[in-house]
Amino acid sequence: MTKKSRTILLISVAVFFVIVLLAVLLFRKKPVSFEPELLNKAGVSGATLTEFIKVKLFYFSETSIYLQPVYREIEVPEIREELYKKFIALLLAGDSGHITPVPDGVQLRSIHYLVKKEMLVLDFNDLLSSAFPGGTTAELEFIYFMVDNLCYNFKEIKKIKFLIGGNESKTLAGHIDLEKPFFPNFDWLKSE
Amino acid sequence: MESLLDAGSIPAASIAIFLRSMKNFIKTSTFFILILVLSPLLTALSVGIRTSDHEGFTRIVFEADRSFTYAVQNRPGQMQVRLSSRADFREPTLAVQNSPLLERVTHEFQGNESVFTVFFKGDAAVKKSFVLEKPFRVVFDLEKSEKPASPPQSTPESSEKKPDTPQENQPAPAKPKPIETICIDPGHGGEDLGAIGKSKLQEKNVTLQISQKLKKLIESRTGLRVIMTRDKDSEVSLNTRASIANNQLAQMFISIHANSSFRKSAYGSETYFVSLQATDQESLELAQKENQNMEDPGETIKNDELKMILWNMAQTEYIRESSKLAEYIQNELNELLDTRDRGVKQAPFRVLMRTAMPAILIETAFISNASEEKKLKNEEFLDKIAFAIYNGISKFIYYYNNILK
Numbered sequence: 001m002t003k004k005s006r007t008i009l010l011i012s013v014a015v016f017f018v019i020v021l022l023a024v025l026l027f028r029k030k031p032v033s034f035e036p037e038l039l040n041k042a043g044v045s046g047a048t049l050t051e052f053i054k055v056k057l058f059y060f061s062e063t064s065i066y067l068q069p070v071y072r073e074i075e076v077p078e079i080r081e082e083l084y085k086k087f088i089a090l091l092l093a094g095d096s097g098h099i100t101p102v103p104d105g106v107q108l109r110s111i112h113y114l115v116k117k118e119m120l121v122l123d124f125n126d127l128l129s130s131a132f133p134g135g136t137t138a139e140l141e142f143i144y145f146m147v148d149n150l151c152y153n154f155k156e157i158k159k160i161k162f163l164i165g166g167n168e169s170k171t172l173a174g175h176i177d178l179e180k181p182f183f184p185n186f187d188w189l190k191s192e
Numbered sequence: 193m194e195s196l197l198d199a200g201s202i203p204a205a206s207i208a209i210f211l212r213s214m215k216n217f218i219k220t221s222t223f224f225i226l227i228l229v230l231s232p233l234l235t236a237l238s239v240g241i242r243t244s245d246h247e248g249f250t251r252i253v254f255e256a257d258r259s260f261t262y263a264v265q266n267r268p269g270q271m272q273v274r275l276s277s278r279a280d281f282r283e284p285t286l287a288v289q290n291s292p293l294l295e296r297v298t299h300e301f302q303g304n305e306s307v308f309t310v311f312f313k314g315d316a317a318v319k320k321s322f323v324l325e326k327p328f329r330v331v332f333d334l335e336k337s338e339k340p341a342s343p344p345q346s347t348p349e350s351s352e353k354k355p356d357t358p359q360e361n362q363p364a365p366a367k368p369k370p371i372e373t374i375c376i377d378p379g380h381g382g383e384d385l386g387a388i389g390k391s392k393l394q395e396k397n398v399t400l401q402i403s404q405k406l407k408k409l410i411e412s413r414t415g416l417r418v419i420m421t422r423d424k425d426s427e428v429s430l431n432t433r434a435s436i437a438n439n440q441l442a443q444m445f446i447s448i449h450a451n452s453s454f455r456k457s458a459y460g461s462e463t464y465f466v467s468l469q470a471t472d473q474e475s476l477e478l479a480q481k482e483n484q485n486m487e488d489p490g491e492t493i494k495n496d497e498l499k500m501i502l503w504n505m506a507q508t509e510y511i512r513e514s515s516k517l518a519e520y521i522q523n524e525l526n527e528l529l530d531t532r533d534r535g536v537k538q539a540p541f542r543v544l545m546r547t548a549m550p551a552i553l554i555e556t557a558f559i560s561n562a563s564e565e566k567k568l569k570n571e572e573f574l575d576k577i578a579f580a581i582y583n584g585i586s587k588f589i590y591y592y593n594n595i596l597k
Contacts, residue, residue: 005209005216012217062457101454134380134387134395135452136464136555140539142454170542173387174380174430175449175553177542 051076055153059098070095101141103131118158126165134173144188151184159183236280250293250334259328271310279306293334321509370593373417375442378403379449382427387452389565395450405578434546445551452560459561460532463522464553465514466507467538506548513550521584528580
């Protein structure tokens with residue numbers, strides 16, 4: 001092999017690997033994430049200027065086993081935890097034509113974001129367990145409805161811990177261990 | 193630029209060189225791609241073994257450069273750890289110096305598998321084991337064998353409503369014998385009604401009926417010993433259920449349930465085995481403690497929280513068998529029930545986590561679905577469910593007992 005053809009060969013190999021690398025980078029599966037869009041819409045509330053963000057809520061439906069997306073707007077409060085509260089209030093309020101996997105009357109008592117652990121602690125009232133209909137699937141539906149919705153919309157939340165009536169609870173209705181925090185499982189959002 | 197684009201200006205020799213180069217390029221790239229694709233498969237698993245003695249127990253750790261699947265068989269005086277791939281471990285015998293409980297570790301290849309046999313001294317036995325990540329480690333803690341601390345509980349009723357303490361869930365020492373005892377766990381009971389159907393059918397009654405049918409089938413057809421976590425309408429805590437199975441030295445745990453969903457149209461059957469989140473902060477903390485312990489052998493693990501984590505991970509050792517058991521049972525449910533196959537799934541079930549044996553949870557049908565609730569009232573349908581579970585169990589026993597041979 002001549003020196004010239006060797007050079008051509010080396011260049012060809014290098015080009016090939018660059019193409020493969022680019023293809024891998026371009027076609028790799030992107031992680032599921034969503035950055036709430038800051039809307040170009042500002043209103044005046046009292047004397048202060050208010051901002052709104054667009055969030056994507058996911059609900060169940062009778063026709064699909066996966067969560068279905070619905071877009072909503074939220075006014076952005078100064079405190080981040082207040083934004084989570086507003087978001088959860090929207091989730092619990094439900095959407096017509098969709099199923100909200102939360103027993104009637106369930107309310108959020110308090111919310112805490114632990115920055116170091118990147119964990120959101122949600123404390124619900126006692127109705128969450130006393131009015132829960134039971135069933136493994138129902139428990140998983142509630143857990144991932146909350147976890148996936150929050151982790152999808154707010155990337156700073158990596159996991160969620162549930163409390164009931166201010167205390168740790170072993171399970172919701174006798175199945176899934178509720179003492180440990182939950183990481184998102186975006187398989188529930190497959191319909192996207 | 194124009195002259196370069198003019199084909200007439202490129203000599204024929206250059207075209208020949210280019211074509212030859214392209215040929216070589218394809219050959220070389222194929223070679224590189226093959227190397228890239230096959231290299232992880234061709235490289236043997238790099239495994240290291242370390243041991244350390246602590247107050248009351250001896251620890252043996254298998255550490256590898258990447259995760260691996262393995263099966264453990266406990267025999268009197270020894271434990272066999274079978275890796276699903278060949279390990280890069282040169283020494284056929286590793287003598288353990290001055291250890292009160294460990295004698296030596298041997299290594300051999302069996303086909304594409306590596307088999308490590310750990311020989312104990314005296315009456316040592318594996319008390320607990322767990323998996324850690326970053327780097328991937330399988331840890332076994334050995335203790336001197338003791339006689340059973342608590343006498344077997346004669347009836348499930350005697351253990352009802354006991355406080356939930358980690359002590360009562362102590363996994364029984366693994367017995368390397370063919371399956372002789374099966375624990376059936378009828379879900380819910382007493383004041384815990386479970387899910388309730390539209391026509392008021394209660395899950396706790398359905399699960400007890402199916403469990404009793406299954407018990408009869410197993411006893412009459414196999415002669416195996418069957419214990420129940422409850423045999424009447426009584427409330428038994430989740431920890432006590434695991435405790436009953438562990439204390440009675442059951443070798444299989446079958447938890448029977450009826451499902452419910454917020455989606456009333458949901459139907460079908462599914463079988464679960466436990467999922468343990470190895471990336472959990474707790475596991476990472478545990479890994480750190482395990483590392484500290486290696487650096488300072490004088491320090492012993494006495495932390496109650498850590499003990500709780502270890503009890504919570506009792507199922508870790510049996511995940512592979514549990515998944516197999518779930519698969520056999522789900523296949524039979526699909527075949528006999530003629531319903532929607534919702535498949536084999538994993539979730540962190542509290543009742544399964546602390547069982548030290550292959551353990552699964554069956555969601556037979558949806559009580560929240562009007563049509564399936566009607567079926568669950570039908571004795572013939574319940575018979576079919578019991579028979580499908582029995583068939584799955586039988587197939588698993590055949591598989592499991594063959595592994596022991």
